[in-house]
Amino acid sequence: MDGVRRAFAVVGWHAQGYRHTWRGTVTVSFLNPVFFLLSIGVLLGRLIDSRHPQLGGLDYLQFVAPALLATTAMQTAASLSTFPVLAGLKWLRTYQAVVATPVRVPELVAGLLAWTGARVLFSVSVFAAIAAVGGAFTSAYAALAALAALLCGLAFAAAITAFSARLENANWLAPVFRFVLLPLFLFSGTFFPLSRLPEWIRPLAWATPLWHGVSLCRDIATGRAAALPTAVHVLYLVALAAVGVTVAVRTCERRLLS
Amino acid sequence: MAARAGSVRTVSEELLIEAQALTKRYGEFVAVDGIDFGVRKGETFGFLGPNGAGKSSTMRMIGAVSPPSAGTLRVFGRDPATDGPAIRERLGVVPQEDNLDLELDVAENLLVYGRFFGLPRNVIRRRTDELLDFVQLAERRDSRVDSLSGGMKRRLTIARALVNEPELMLLDEPTTGLDPQARHALWDRLYRLKQRGVTLVLTTHYMDEAEQLCDRLVIMDRARIVAEGSPRELIARFVEAEVVELRFAVQNGVAAELEGIGRVEVLPDRIVIGAEDGDAALDAVHARGLHPDSSLVRRSTLEDVFLTLTGRSLVD
Numbered sequence: 001m002d003g004v005r006r007a008f009a010v011v012g013w014h015a016q017g018y019r020h021t022w023r024g025t026v027t028v029s030f031l032n033p034v035f036f037l038l039s040i041g042v043l044l045g046r047l048i049d050s051r052h053p054q055l056g057g058l059d060y061l062q063f064v065a066p067a068l069l070a071t072t073a074m075q076t077a078a079s080l081s082t083f084p085v086l087a088g089l090k091w092l093r094t095y096q097a098v099v100a101t102p103v104r105v106p107e108l109v110a111g112l113l114a115w116t117g118a119r120v121l122f123s124v125s126v127f128a129a130i131a132a133v134g135g136a137f138t139s140a141y142a143a144l145a146a147l148a149a150l151l152c153g154l155a156f157a158a159a160i161t162a163f164s165a166r167l168e169n170a171n172w173l174a175p176v177f178r179f180v181l182l183p184l185f186l187f188s189g190t191f192f193p194l195s196r197l198p199e200w201i202r203p204l205a206w207a208t209p210l211w212h213g214v215s216l217c218r219d220i221a222t223g224r225a226a227a228l229p230t231a232v233h234v235l236y237l238v239a240l241a242a243v244g245v246t247v248a249v250r251t252c253e254r255r256l257l258s
Numbered sequence: 259m260a261a262r263a264g265s266v267r268t269v270s271e272e273l274l275i276e277a278q279a280l281t282k283r284y285g286e287f288v289a290v291d292g293i294d295f296g297v298r299k300g301e302t303f304g305f306l307g308p309n310g311a312g313k314s315s316t317m318r319m320i321g322a323v324s325p326p327s328a329g330t331l332r333v334f335g336r337d338p339a340t341d342g343p344a345i346r347e348r349l350g351v352v353p354q355e356d357n358l359d360l361e362l363d364v365a366e367n368l369l370v371y372g373r374f375f376g377l378p379r380n381v382i383r384r385r386t387d388e389l390l391d392f393v394q395l396a397e398r399r400d401s402r403v404d405s406l407s408g409g410m411k412r413r414l415t416i417a418r419a420l421v422n423e424p425e426l427m428l429l430d431e432p433t434t435g436l437d438p439q440a441r442h443a444l445w446d447r448l449y450r451l452k453q454r455g456v457t458l459v460l461t462t463h464y465m466d467e468a469e470q471l472c473d474r475l476v477i478m479d480r481a482r483i484v485a486e487g488s489p490r491e492l493i494a495r496f497v498e499a500e501v502v503e504l505r506f507a508v509q510n511g512v513a514a515e516l517e518g519i520g521r522v523e524v525l526p527d528r529i530v531i532g533a534e535d536g537d538a539a540l541d542a543v544h545a546r547g548l549h550p551d552s553s554l555v556r557r558s559t560l561e562d563v564f565l566t567l568t569g570r571s572l573v574d
Contacts, residue, residue: 002376101374
């Protein structure tokens, strides 16, 4: 399959660049879980009564760690789907160089997302390993939760790439981080169960992708995944990824092949 | 390298590019307005014209990254709209603005690019040595692209475009923005490619570039082709052999007094007289009691052809 081979060449391009920059991001991948699990999972968690019924019999560290897998995936995906996409389309025009070769736009987008997926998988794996060492998981299914986090990351990567591809400059990126991704991070059931929110606002949380990612990771990591909710979470994230990919490809085609 | 053995250059009758009534519109704006041209295998073909004449739009259509709005276009006998990857596989593209990956080093840029063409790593490595020698960047092999000068980046872009051994190279304004020394270094490399039999298609708004490199060219103005031929033919067909350039402190009214000496064109900063014998024409100017601040007799160039055809100069 020439198309698959060309998509992998795009992955190879990013891997080549990563050889120059991996030290910083790998350090972040290791420190991020240590900081979060220690400060929120352990130190804050000790103040929280683990017999609280809304925690469902988990201690707070076990409650929050799987959710942080999903948020880590979202954040890694966001960092790779914003500024780098603008650089490729606009600032350095490297995507223009790519489509002058036999590589087609869908292959370019597939390669970008595959690379982002690889980076997400790495950061959530490191997170899961450190969390496991810290006793945050009670079930061996936690390894599967890393894959659920990967799905969450890919859904965000596709959607954010589609958004970034429409931008003419970076002015819109800071508001997106501050007013979209940060609230998602805080209010998607990551740090407290959604049942803490007023009833009328809960449907809004159910509509957001991170809630599905968080719930999926938590259900799987604690060995409590029931068929129907799991199917809904997976379908939601797959649908978001599919819409994101479609829009990203169309937008990039409009910009690169005008 | 994209070379046949030896350096015997032949231009065949085989057309690598054929365009009929080729048109590109962006909304209401017509960038390319129904142009016809053909590029033969082995020749160096130029699009000469001012900025905004439609040269880059034409190049992007040939490069199969911009679908024509109307007309027909065939590259290697194929339709860019449906056979993009197959066409681009045989092209080397040097875009108007460099789009190298600045975070990678020189050799890595070639490696990554070669992979887009599906070339094995060892093949790319071998070609990298040859190509960096060819563009005189061998000793910068491990430098980050960031640290290269403008001329070096341009030469690296050319090396990158050659990594797939293209049969046809598209060069959009290859020397715009370079200092004279870097331009001459680049022309020298392009001339060597031409000697090796690579078909070159370039756009330029420098008439000296077109004269030096092109076997045949079209002059474009306002989305249309206004003339076609070799540089020599175009000069012979449209202008006199020589030109006198006159600059006056006050230019108003002078043109009327020059009537009959030759073909007079009045530009904002100077008056240009086309004549078969430039020295005789200048003598005639003096004989009429006119004393220009400066005067220059020179051979006619493509610039004069453009001026004659459009009434404007190429570079504003």
